Amino acid sequence: MTHTTIGQDSRQGQPDEALLEHGYNFAFLDEQTKRMVRRATLKAIAIPGYQVPFASREMPMPYGWGTGGIQLTASIIGQQDILKVTDQGADDTTNAVSIRSFFQRTTGVSTTENTQEATLIQTRHRIPEETLSKDHILVYQVPIPEPLRWMEPRETETRKMHAHEEYGVMHVKLYEDIAHHGHIATSFDYPVQIADRYIMSPSPIPKFDNPKMDNCPALQVFGAGREQRIYAIPPYTKVHSLDFEDHPFTVQSWEEVCSLCGSDESYLDEIILDNEGNRMFVCSDSDYCRKRLEAGHTGAMSEQQSDTPEVNSVEVANA
Amino acid sequence: MHNIQDVPQPAPADNASPSSVTSVNPEFGSAEEQPLLSVAGLSKYYGDRAGCLNVSFDLYPGEIIGIVGESGSGKSTLLNCISGRLSPTYGTVTYQQQSKERCDIHAAPEHLRRMLMRTEWGYVHQNPRDGLRNNVSAGANIGERLMGVGMRHYGNIRSKASSWLERVEIMQERMDDLPRTFSGGMQQRLQIARNLVSNPRLIFMDEPTGGLDVSVQARLLDLLRELVADMGLAVVIVTHDLAVARILAHRLMVMKGGVVVESGLTDQVLDDPHHEYTQLLVSSILQV
Amino acid sequence: MNVMIDVQKVSKNFILHNQNGTTISVFNNLSLQVHAGECIALYGQSGAGKSTLLRSLYANYKPTAGAIAIRHGENMIDIVSAPPRKILEVRKHTVGYVSQFLQVIPRVSALNIVAEARKELTGNTEEALEKARTLLHRLNIPERLWNLAPATFSGGEQQRVNIARGFAVDYPVLLLDEPTASLDAINRQIVVDLIHEAKAKGTAVVGIFHDDEVREAVADRVIDMQSMENAA
Numbered sequence: 023m024t025h026t027t028i029g030q031d032s033r034q035g036q037p038d039e040a041l042l043e044h045g046y047n048f049a050f051l052d053e054q055t056k057r058m059v060r061r062a063t064l065k066a067i068a069i070p071g072y073q074v075p076f077a078s079r080e081m082p083m084p085y086g087w088g089t090g091g092i093q094l095t096a097s098i099i100g101q102q103d104i105l106k107v108t109d110q111g112a113d114d115t116t117n118a119v120s121i122r123s124f125f126q127r128t129t130g131v132s133t134t135e136n137t138q139e140a141t142l143i144q145t146r147h148r149i150p151e152e153t154l155s156k157d158h159i160l161v162y163q164v165p166i167p168e169p170l171r172w173m174e175p176r177e178t179e180t181r182k183m184h185a186h187e188e189y190g191v192m193h194v195k196l197y198e199d200i201a202h203h204g205h206i207a208t209s210f211d212y213p214v215q216i217a218d219r220y221i222m223s224p225s226p227i228p229k230f231d232n233p234k235m236d237n238c239p240a241l242q243v244f245g246a247g248r249e250q251r252i253y254a255i256p257p258y259t260k261v262h263s264l265d266f267e268d269h270p271f272t273v274q275s276w277e278e279v280c281s282l283c284g285s286d287e288s289y290l291d292e293i294i295l296d297n298e299g300n301r302m303f304v305c306s307d308s309d310y311c312r313k314r315l316e317a318g319h320t321g322a323m324s325e326q327q328s329d330t331p332e333v334n335s336v337e338v339a340n341a
Numbered sequence: 342m343h344n345i346q347d348v349p350q351p352a353p354a355d356n357a358s359p360s361s362v363t364s365v366n367p368e369f370g371s372a373e374e375q376p377l378l379s380v381a382g383l384s385k386y387y388g389d390r391a392g393c394l395n396v397s398f399d400l401y402p403g404e405i406i407g408i409v410g411e412s413g414s415g416k417s418t419l420l421n422c423i424s425g426r427l428s429p430t431y432g433t434v435t436y437q438q439q440s441k442e443r444c445d446i447h448a449a450p451e452h453l454r455r456m457l458m459r460t461e462w463g464y465v466h467q468n469p470r471d472g473l474r475n476n477v478s479a480g481a482n483i484g485e486r487l488m489g490v491g492m493r494h495y496g497n498i499r500s501k502a503s504s505w506l507e508r509v510e511i512m513q514e515r516m517d518d519l520p521r522t523f524s525g526g527m528q529q530r531l532q533i534a535r536n537l538v539s540n541p542r543l544i545f546m547d548e549p550t551g552g553l554d555v556s557v558q559a560r561l562l563d564l565l566r567e568l569v570a571d572m573g574l575a576v577v578i579v580t581h582d583l584a585v586a587r588i589l590a591h592r593l594m595v596m597k598g599g600v601v602v603e604s605g606l607t608d609q610v611l612d613d614p615h616h617e618y619t620q621l622l623v624s625s626i627l628q629v
Numbered sequence: 630m631n632v633m634i635d636v637q638k639v640s641k642n643f644i645l646h647n648q649n650g651t652t653i654s655v656f657n658n659l660s661l662q663v664h665a666g667e668c669i670a671l672y673g674q675s676g677a678g679k680s681t682l683l684r685s686l687y688a689n690y691k692p693t694a695g696a697i698a699i700r701h702g703e704n705m706i707d708i709v710s711a712p713p714r715k716i717l718e719v720r721k722h723t724v725g726y727v728s729q730f731l732q733v734i735p736r737v738s739a740l741n742i743v744a745e746a747r748k749e750l751t752g753n754t755e756e757a758l759e760k761a762r763t764l765l766h767r768l769n770i771p772e773r774l775w776n777l778a779p780a781t782f783s784g785g786e787q788q789r790v791n792i793a794r795g796f797a798v799d800y801p802v803l804l805l806d807e808p809t810a811s812l813d814a815i816n817r818q819i820v821v822d823l824i825h826e827a828k829a830k831g832t833a834v835v836g837i838f839h840d841d842e843v844r845e846a847v848a849d850r851v852i853d854m855q856s857m858e859n860a861a
């Protein structure tokens with residue numbers, strides 16, 4: 023693991039020289055845009071959970087690819103950062119690979135798949151299993167930032183509801199879940215209340231990850247490109263998952279353990295192995311799983327790990 | 342006592358004095374009771390045209406006032422101004438909160454107005470679809486206000502919703518069904534339950550029986566009459582139906598062209614109408 | 630003896646705006662006092678203004694001029710100028726009115742119609758229902774009808790329900806508009822008895838009785854509306 027630190031000015035980094043010759047700035051966005059995004063981000067940090075509008079820019083990839091997260095990352099990344107990009111816990115999906123290589127080319131910063139090594143983690147739909155520290159910044163890609171949207175389609179009205187803290191409807195949604203399913207069936211994008219004030223969408227992470235947001239030492243920032251919103255949870259902030267007294271918030275749990283590393287604490291993905299319905303459960307966080315394997319933990323299918331695409335995909339970071 | 346304004350006055354530059362209206366004659370006592378709602382010199386202009394002009398009245402706890410008139414008479418404009426949904430051009434609406442604090446509805450911060458609308462006030466729309474949350478169940482519709490004021494026990498919310506369904510004569514088995522699977526009369530009763538569950542003190546009703554068949558209307562009227570009396574609610578009800586007004590309202594204001602042409606005790610206005618227009622309305626020559 | 634009703638120089642005109650402003654003058658400058666425990670019978674031809682006066686005493690009609698003071702507790706309240714809610718308060722506590730015809734409210738049972746005013750006054754539902762049962766029983770309404778809405782009752786039955794409703798509260802002032810019009814001799818006598826009992830409790834009664842026998846049985850004074858008109 024090596025990375026270079028060159029002075030204070032991020033423009034003196036070492037992005038792909040060919041790109042610089044074409045007039046591209048460090049991390050793609052021009053400095054004016056970065057300042058604008060940073061101002062919005064600072065405001066978001068100052069008002070935990072509040073959605074700050076920002077002038078989202080066109081990025082060289084379509085909406086839905088995490089353009090909000092990318093603009094955040096581009097605005098706060100410095101030459102000394104070590105970047106990890108993860109998509110549903112994996113670092114090797116097309117989405118993660120594209121974004122990682124985009125920043126490699128436009129900034130020249132070091133990248134990693136190792137959660138502990140990273141200083142800046144852009145994620146889609148997961149929070150890493152390993153405990154985050156105050157040295158981490160977690161950037162979430164958000165498709166729909168407005169948690170009230172499901173109950174109230176009018177933007178003018180949802181803004182007022184936030185302003186006046188009129189959040190009864192959020193419980194109406196959970197009530198409806200229990201009435202129809204006997205329990206709160208919402209398992210992704212499970213609404214949270216930040217610092218006893220704003221209700222916030224945690225993005226489509228599994229509710230399994232919600233407790234990790236509470237009192238987290240790392241700064242968490244959220245970017246929605248198409249919807250042009252940035253919001254944030256400052257370090258060590260109370261994050262409460264909404265629930266009822268008689269239907270308390272619970273996280274997903276599995277009968278199974280990870281087939282590869284045997285973990286009974288991580289969020290598991292179900293993988294269908296063949297047409298006969300054989301399946302296996304593996305950690306969704308590939309970095310976490312790999313580290314456990316390296317530490318000697320084993321699961322039921324550890325011996326066949328070279329046959330599974332999940333494990334083939336694990337590669338050494340910072341190529 | 343009669344608030345008859347035969348000649349439309351030009352809109353006052355300042356707030357009109359409500360003294361000519363139904364202020365309590367101190368000679369007869371009852372001075373200790375404060376009006377729940379005081380409407381003073383209320384006018385709403387649309388450009389040069391007055392939607393309602395210089396309307397004043399006091400509404401006391403438990404009192405039911407009917408606003409009657411043809412469509413276009415200004416009764417809906419008036420209701421919207423009184424209920425804080427529309428800003429008047431002139432005049433004030435003062436409400437005495439449960440806390441006894443009085444507030445000028447249109448000068449008050451928006452959050453207070455919105456808070457009142459979902460706690461101490463209710464609003465029953467003519468079309469239940471405008472007053473219901475149509476994408477959630479009947480139970481959730483009733484439970485919303487409870488959750489809005491911080492009730493967080495699912496079982497309690499549900500039992501409260503269930504008892505309200507019973508009160509408005511909807512079978513409890515229908516609790517988890519969407520409102521659109523209900524008949525018009527049931528939807529209207531659900532809307533009423535959704536409003537009353539927070540034990541409001543003041544309800545606004547806009548033609549609550551308007552879209553319903555006659556037999557369904559009778560049932561709803563009877564239910565409303567009972568609930569309003571049991572809960573001691575103050576009501577401002579807009580209706581073009583004099584039979585509805587007679588059954589529900591203690592007193593009436595008759596509107597024409599944005600102006601209150603006659604007001605007073607309901608049976609007095611209907612049985613001994615003084616104003617030309619009221620006589621026309623009552624004689625049912627006029628099909629309203 | 631306490632003056633319960635004090636009619637002071639009351640006039641009543643009807644102006645029919647939609648019939649070329651035709652003005653009908655019913656009575657002028659009429660004055661009248663009714664004391665506690667007294668029964669006044671209003672007398673005169675149809676059109677003499679009996680009903681108009683009776684309705685004015687209930688504030689159902691609004692006199693053109695004059696005052697009508699009703700003893701309401703300690704105070705004399707002018708119901709011509711009082712605001713609506715004051716009038717409703719006077720009606721609730723002080724003035725009962727038995728109209729010629731029962732106003733039927735859909736779906737409300739005979740028992741509840743009779744009990745309603747008392748229930749509202751005292752807040753005691755059970756006691757009000759008990760009183761209602763006693764009166765319905767006394768007025769010979771078969772028990773099987775008590776829980777039905779009176780819309781389908783015969784005229785006589787409806788009238789007796791209406792009378793029971795009027796007598797369910799011990800009003801200090803009671804106004805009766807032809808209460809025995811469609812009753813047989815037995816039920817007429819029961820109504821006469823009820824009026825006597827009310828008077829004995831100090832109720833001031835003003836009534837229109839088309840039946841001479843009933844009028845003679847209950848009235849302490851007869852006011853001839855025709856002569857009142859002429860005297861004015």
Ligand SMILES: [Zn+2]
Nearest residue numbers: 280283305311
């Ligand atoms: Zn694993």
